[in-house]
Amino acid sequence: MARMSEEELFAEYREGNDIAMEILINKVGAPLFRTIFRRVGDRATAEDIFQDTLERIVRHRDKFDPAQTFRGWAWSIALHRCSDFMRKKYREKHAAENIYETGHIVDPEQTMSGMEKMANFTEALESLPVEQREVFFLREEAQLSFKKIGEITGRPLGTVLTQMRAALKKLGRAVEG
Amino acid sequence: MEKKNENSCSETDSTLILYLYGESPEPAAFEAHLEKCAECRAQLAEHRKTLGQYRDLPVPPIYIDAKAAVLKANDKSFWMRTRFLMPLAGMAIAALLIFSFYLPTFLSNSNRLPITEIKMNDSAASIRTVTADVSSAAESISNSRDLESVAQLDDMISELDDIAEGLSSF
Numbered sequence: 001m002a003r004m005s006e007e008e009l010f011a012e013y014r015e016g017n018d019i020a021m022e023i024l025i026n027k028v029g030a031p032l033f034r035t036i037f038r039r040v041g042d043r044a045t046a047e048d049i050f051q052d053t054l055e056r057i058v059r060h061r062d063k064f065d066p067a068q069t070f071r072g073w074a075w076s077i078a079l080h081r082c083s084d085f086m087r088k089k090y091r092e093k094h095a096a097e098n099i100y101e102t103g104h105i106v107d108p109e110q111t112m113s114g115m116e117k118m119a120n121f122t123e124a125l126e127s128l129p130v131e132q133r134e135v136f137f138l139r140e141e142a143q144l145s146f147k148k149i150g151e152i153t154g155r156p157l158g159t160v161l162t163q164m165r166a167a168l169k170k171l172g173r174a175v176e177g
Numbered sequence: 178m179e180k181k182n183e184n185s186c187s188e189t190d191s192t193l194i195l196y197l198y199g200e201s202p203e204p205a206a207f208e209a210h211l212e213k214c215a216e217c218r219a220q221l222a223e224h225r226k227t228l229g230q231y232r233d234l235p236v237p238p239i240y241i242d243a244k245a246a247v248l249k250a251n252d253k254s255f256w257m258r259t260r261f262l263m264p265l266a267g268m269a270i271a272a273l274l275i276f277s278f279y280l281p282t283f284l285s286n287s288n289r290l291p292i293t294e295i296k297m298n299d300s301a302a303s304i305r306t307v308t309a310d311v312s313s314a315a316e317s318i319s320n321s322r323d324l325e326s327v328a329q330l331d332d333m334i335s336e337l338d339d340i341a342e343g344l345s346s347f
Contacts, residue, residue, distance in 0.1 A: 022243040022244050022247055023243075025241060025247065026241070026243050030241065033236075033239050033241070037237065038231075038236070054247075055250045058247075058251055121230075140231070161194045165190050165191070165193070171227050172226070
């Protein structure tokens with residue numbers, strides 16, 4: 001089962017094999033959580049959204065289209081939940097404060113600069129058009145090829161690449177400033 | 178790959194991104210272009226710097242208990258999918274409890290005796306049957322003129338009749 005693709009594992013799970021889902025979570029859990037955390041900038045929120053994403057994956061497993069990739073589908077769910085959160089509750093200026101207060105900085109010596117960079121990136125990501133942000137996370141975190149991203153999103157490869165280029169330019173300007 | 182003009186290299190923008198992520202179909206050709214195009218080199222360096230900063234962002238460690246996560250998600254999913262059944266189940270249970278509470282009253286009002294009374298009446302009937310048998314035996318003995326035995330049997334028959342009478346009136 002360890003050699004099965006993520007789509008095959010998910011198909012196994014849909015047929016009632018919980019072990020397959022455990023293997024799948026071990027494969028994608030860390031990058032999925034990283035995506036969510038970098039999107040919302042707060043650990044507690046990221047954990048909630050992560051668990052909520054898993055629950056939605058389970059609840060809507062029968063809606064998964066086998067023609068698409070599991071990662072694309074899972075990331076899409078996670079990013080939508082993140083966007084929901086950001087729209088309703090989140091203020092970027094509190095992200096650095098929350099990280100500092102909860103003490104979840106891995107390297108204490110990078111506390112202030114890490115907080116600032118995190119806040120800058122979070123704000124920059126939030127300012128991206130949703131299509132550019134989606135392409136960025138699907139490539140950078142879900143590790144899907146640009147061709148696959150085009151298939152998932154229904155956009156031509158050239159459009160996807162243009163959106164990625166635009167996202168990188170905006171992020172670069174934001175973190176420089 | 179050629180420059181459109183001195184200040185732009187837009188034809189290679191997509192190619193640059195593909196090369197950046199190792200998806201270029203012709204990396205050698207793009208590398209040859211990079212040697213001649215300062216703009217592309219600068220763009221590539223800028224994107225690499227941005228991605229490097231992004232990838233260096235701290236992420237809190239998280240321990241993912243996959244098994245627990247699946248169980249919790251399954252459980253939540255079960256309750257979410259059956260949430261409409263819960264009120265119905267509650268009403269069904271309440272109806273059953275109410276029915277069970279009023280069942281004895283319903284049964285008694287239907288002229289049906291409680292179980293204990295039925296059993297006692299059966300016992301009384303059994304005793305009367307035995308009494309009849311004993312009476313029959315006593316008659317046989319009396320014909321044999323064993324008056325003492327007959328008297329004892331008569332006493333026993335009377336006692337059995339009393340017991341049967343008592344059970345019937347319980």
